Amino acid sequence: MSKDAVTAASAAYPKPAGQTFQYGTAGFRMKADLLPSVVFRVGLLAALRSRYRNGDVIGVMITASHNPPADNGVKLIDPLGEMLESSWEAHGTSLANAPTDDAVFDIYTKLESDFAVKPDVKARVVYGCDTRESSPALVKALKDALDALNVDSTDFGAVTTPQLHYVVRCLNTAGTDHAYGEPTLAGYYAKLSSAFNQLMAGRSNGTVTVDCANGVGGPKLRELIPHLASGTIDVAVTNDDTETFSKLNSQCGADYVKTNQRLPPSTNAQPLARYASLDGDADRIVYYYVDHSNVFHLLDGDKIATLAASFIVDLVRASGIDNFNLGVVQTAYANGSSTRYIEKLGLPVVCTPTGVKHLHHAALAYDCGVYFEANGHGTVLFSPEALRRISTHSPNSPAEQSALTSLKALTELINQTVGDALSDLLLVEVILAHKAWSPAQWDACYTDLPNRLEKAEVKDRNAYKTTDAERRLVEPEGLQARIDALVSKYHEARSFVRPSGTENVVRVYAEAATKSEADELAAKVKALLD
Numbered sequence: 001m002s003k004d005a006v007t008a009a010s011a012a013y014p015k016p017a018g019q020t021f022q023y024g025t026a027g028f029r030m031k032a033d034l035l036p037s038v039v040f041r042v043g044l045l046a047a048l049r050s051r052y053r054n055g056d057v058i059g060v061m062i063t064a065s066h067n068p069p070a071d072n073g074v075k076l077i078d079p080l081g082e083m084l085e086s087s088w089e090a091h092g093t094s095l096a097n098a099p100t101d102d103a104v105f106d107i108y109t110k111l112e113s114d115f116a117v118k119p120d121v122k123a124r125v126v127y128g129c130d131t132r133e134s135s136p137a138l139v140k141a142l143k144d145a146l147d148a149l150n151v152d153s154t155d156f157g158a159v160t161t162p163q164l165h166y167v168v169r170c171l172n173t174a175g176t177d178h179a180y181g182e183p184t185l186a187g188y189y190a191k192l193s194s195a196f197n198q199l200m201a202g203r204s205n206g207t208v209t210v211d212c213a214n215g216v217g218g219p220k221l222r223e224l225i226p227h228l229a230s231g232t233i234d235v236a237v238t239n240d241d242t243e244t245f246s247k248l249n250s251q252c253g254a255d256y257v258k259t260n261q262r263l264p265p266s267t268n269a270q271p272l273a274r275y276a277s278l279d280g281d282a283d284r285i286v287y288y289y290v291d292h293s294n295v296f297h298l299l300d301g302d303k304i305a306t307l308a309a310s311f312i313v314d315l316v317r318a319s320g321i322d323n324f325n326l327g328v329v330q331t332a333y334a335n336g337s338s339t340r341y342i343e344k345l346g347l348p349v350v351c352t353p354t355g356v357k358h359l360h361h362a363a364l365a366y367d368c369g370v371y372f373e374a375n376g377h378g379t380v381l382f383s384p385e386a387l388r389r390i391s392t393h394s395p396n397s398p399a400e401q402s403a404l405t406s407l408k409a410l411t412e413l414i415n416q417t418v419g420d421a422l423s424d425l426l427l428v429e430v431i432l433a434h435k436a437w438s439p440a441q442w443d444a445c446y447t448d449l450p451n452r453l454e455k456a457e458v459k460d461r462n463a464y465k466t467t468d469a470e471r472r473l474v475e476p477e478g479l480q481a482r483i484d485a486l487v488s489k490y491h492e493a494r495s496f497v498r499p500s501g502t503e504n505v506v507r508v509y510a511e512a513a514t515k516s517e518a519d520e521l522a523a524k525v526k527a528l529l530d
Contacts, residue, residue: 002148003105005148005149006044006101006104006105006108006148006149007101007102007104007105008148009040009144009145009147009148010037010040010041010101010104010105010145010148011101012040012141012144013036013037013039013040013141013144014037014101015037015096015097015098015099016034016037019034020097021038021093021096021097022093022096023084023089023090023092023093023096024089024501025354025355025356025357025501026065026073026075026501027042027061027073027074027075027076027084027092028042028073028074028075028092028096029064029065029067029071029072029073029503030071030072030073031070031071031072032064032070032071032072032132032133032134032138033134035072035073035074035134035138035141036137036138036141037096037141038074038096039062039074039138039141039142039145040141040142040144040145041092041095041096041098041104041145042060042074042075042076042092042095042096042142042145043060043125043141043142043143043144043145043146043149043151044095044104044108044145044148044149045076045088045091045092045095046058046059046060046076046123046125046146046151047123047125047145047146047149047151048091048108048111048112048115048117048123049076049078049084049088050123050124050125050151051112051117051118051121051122051123052115052117053079054118054121055121055122055123055124056079056124056172057079057124057125057126057168057171057172058076058077058078058079058123058124058125058126058168059076059077059081059125059126059127059128059164059165059167059168060074060075060076060077060125060126060127060128060142061074061075061077061127061128061129061161061164061165061281062074062127062128062129062130062135062138062139062142063075063129063130063132063135063161063280063281064130064132064280064281065130065161065279065280065281065283065284066213066249066253066254066255066279066280066284067249067280067503068248068249068250069132069133069245069246069247069248069249069250070134071132072132072134072135072138074138074142076088076092077164077165077168078168079168079169079172080168080169080172080173080417081165081166081168081169081180081416081417081418082165082357082360082417082418083356083357083360083418086357091111094107095107095108122151122152123146123149123151123152124151124152124153124171125146125151125152125153125154126153126154126155126156126164126167126168126171127139127142127143127153127154127155127156127164128155128156128157128158128159128163128164129157129158129159130158130160130161130215130216130280130281131158131215131216131242131245131248132245132248133245135158139155143155156185158216158219158242159185159216159220160216160217160220160281160282160283160420160421160422161281161282161283161418162282162283162415162417162418162419162420162421162422162423163185163188163220165415165417165418165420166180166181166188166415166417166420167183167184167185167188168417169417170182170183170187171183178384180417185220185223189223189224189227190227191412192224192227192412192413192415192422192423192426193224193227193228193229194412195409195410195412195413196228196229196232196413196426196429196430197228197229197232198405198409199406199409199410199413199430199434200229200232200233200429200430200433201229203232203433203434204231204232204233204433205232205233205429205432205433206233206234206274207233207234207235207236207273207274208233208234208235208236208274208275208276208425208429209236209238209267209273209274209275209276210235210236210237210238210275210276210277210278210425211238211239211252211253211257211264211266211267211275211276211277211278212237212238212239212240212253212278212282213239213248213249213252213253213254213256213277213278213279213280214239214240214241214242214244214247214248214249214250214252214253214280215242215248215249215253215278215279215280215281215282216242216280216281216282217240217278217279217280217281217282217421217422218237218239218240218241218242219240219242220282220422221235221237221240221278221282221422221425222237222240224422225237228426232433233429233433238266238267239252239253239264239266248280249279249280251264251265251266252264252265252266252277253277253278253279253280254277254278254279254284254285254286254375254376254421255279255284255375256277257277257286257288257298258286258298258300258374258375258376258453259453261296261298262296263275263288263290263296264277269289269290269296270290271289271290271291271292271294272289272290272291272292272438272439272440273289273439274287274289274432274439275287275288275289276288276425276428278421278422278425279376279421282420282421282422283377283418283419283420283421284301284375284376284377284419284421285304285376285421285424285425285428286298286299286300286301286304286375286376287299287300287303287304287428287439288439289439289440289443291440297439297440297443298448299439299442299443300335300374300375300376301372301373301374301375301376301377301378302330302334302335302338302372302374302448303338303442303443303445304372304376304378304424304428305328305330305338305342305370305371305372305378306328306338306341306342306345306445306446307428307431307442307445308370308372308380308427308428308431309326309328309342309345309347309370310345310445311431311434311435312326312368312370312380312407312410313326313345313347315403315406315407315410316368316403316407318399318400318402318403319390319393319395319400319403319404319407320393320395320396320397320400320403320404321389321390321393321404324367324368324386324389325366325367325368326347326366326367326368326369326370327347327348327349327350327363327365327366327368327369327370328342328347328348328349328350328369328370328371329349329350329351329352329359329362329363329369329370329371330349330350330351330352330359330371330372330374331351331352331353331354331358331359331373331374331469331470332351332353332354332469332470332471332496332498332509333354333373333374333375333453333509334351334374335374335448335449335451335511336449336492336494336511337446337447337448337449338446338448340446341445341446348366350362351469351471352469353466353469353470354373354470354498354501355501356371356373356377356378356418356419359371359372359373359378360381360418363381364381364383366381366383367382367383367385367386367389368380368381368382368383368386369381372419373419376419376421376424377419378419378424379414379415379416379417379418379419379420379423379424380414380416380427381416382411382414382416387411390404390407390408390411391408406434410427410430413426413427413430414427449492449511449512449513449518450511450512450513450514450515450517450518451509451510451511451512451518452508452509452510452511452518452519452521452522453507453508453509453522454507454508454509454510454522454523454526455500455503455505455506455507455508456505456506456507456508456526456529457504457505458505458506458529458530459530461499461500461504461505461506462499463475463476464476464497464498464499464506466496466497466498466499470496470498471494471496472496473496473497476530479497479528479529482528483495483496483497483525483528486521486524486525486528487521490512490513490517490520490521491512491513491514491517492511492512492513493510493511493512493513493517493518493521494510494511495508495509495510495511495521495522495525496508496509497509497525497529506529508522508525508526508529509522510522510525
């Protein structure tokens with residue numbers, strides 16, 4: 001590695017004066033014009049991570065997901081398609097905040113030494129981006145870093161975040177007993193559609209209308225649709241304008257629907273028809289419908305988790321597999337009614353801090369771990385031992401054989417690397433088709449407690465420290481007691497405050513027996529904040 005090559009390349013991307021960066025829940029995410037130096041240095045980190053892992057492929061995704069069009073972000077993907085190992089986040093933060101080009105090189109070489117990285121190990125990195133106007137310039141910054149270190153790199157262009165996670169896992173498991181699939185977009189579409197078509201054999205589920213947030217999910221969903229067997233489902237794609245950059249996540253998308261709990265203005269909903277919204281990088285999905293009185297009903301990540309968990313546990317039991325441990329992982333944002341419903345199913349529920357890395361880790365404790373954030377980001381994990389048992393189980397009847405065949409196909413349909421809106425869309429459609437349920441019948445499993453989610457700008461989000469899976473504050477001192485006092489005045493109420501992992505704000509969640517109480521509680525808790 002040449003110091004001159006690295007520092008010369010780094011000089012083209014100076015760190016903005018007065019800015020402090022932090023690798024958070026979703027990597028680095030902020031206004032796009034602040035990011036070039038960060039993305040360059042993340043490229044260096046990706047190369048180092050790959051070399052530390054003896055040449056495993058590391059992914060770099062440039063996206064700001066559900067954020068406004070002026071934002072962008074960057075994050076690393078570890079070898080099995082999971083989020084970056086949390087202990088390495090600090091190294092990303094350190095590199096991003098290095099004040100000079102020489103300091104960047106010094107930090108890199110110190111990490112290289114600290115981790116005893118062998119000089120002859122070739123780094124391999126794949127990368128992609130969403131459809132933001134700022135993405136091409138940031139991709140160039142990344143590529144300049146990779147080239148300065150002579151990295152073997154591949155640009156996958158505009159892709160959904162889950163597609164890049166899929167590719168990373170496929171590349172690193174190729175030729176092993178755990179090979180995940182063909183490491184191409186064609187392989188991704190083939191894997192999902194083959195499983196979907198098998199599960200939908202002899203079934204038809206009508207039309208689902210999908211709002212793609214005017215993001216990368218639109219063109220990628222259109223690429224997937226031709227692979228779905230004719231007559232199984234009709235997917236109507238809306239809000240898929242990726243040419244008008246200002247439309248991204250504007251008055252549409254999963255975050256808009258979840259936060260505002262209403263239809264995108266562009267949607268003319270028909271009673272009891274199925275609608276879904278993706279977010280800007282297609283790793284989140286929420287469903288919804290309107291009833292005959294034109295009342296809006298949200299089917300969020302909690303509803304998807306409970307639907308998936310109940311369906312999978314029924315298949316496991318019907319297939320005759322014994323002692324199969326299935327659990328559901330939630331965050332503090334999960335509606336209290338959903339938790340009680342899962343417990344009635346006889347399934348364990350665990351609560352973790354917000355952030356996919358926390359849910360993913362907790363889900364690994366089960367043979368099958370179902371995890372979804374209420375915002376619609378989630379997936380289902382099957383342990384290697386569970387996959388082995390499913391593949392080798394001998395059914396004792398045609399009914400068991402049928403259930404086992406469906407269970408096997410389900411493990412292929414689900415993108416187990418990360419929450420994937422396209423995979424989850426097909427999963428929900430399969431389950432509804434098997435159950436012959438309308439969205440209203442799905443919704444009737446339990447009734448959500450009314451809730452409200454607010455953002456509050458504060459002087460310093462880092463002043464807010466939490467415990468108990470982010471459900472209680474320990475700092476600022478005394479604030480939790482004041483929140484508890486407010487909560488005690490409402491029926492079936494709870495509320496919590498937590499700092500955002502992606503924005504310089506804190507989030508306020510409130511839940512109560514009626515909508516007016518939930519709204520009032522959220523407003524009063526928000527008023528307590530500085």
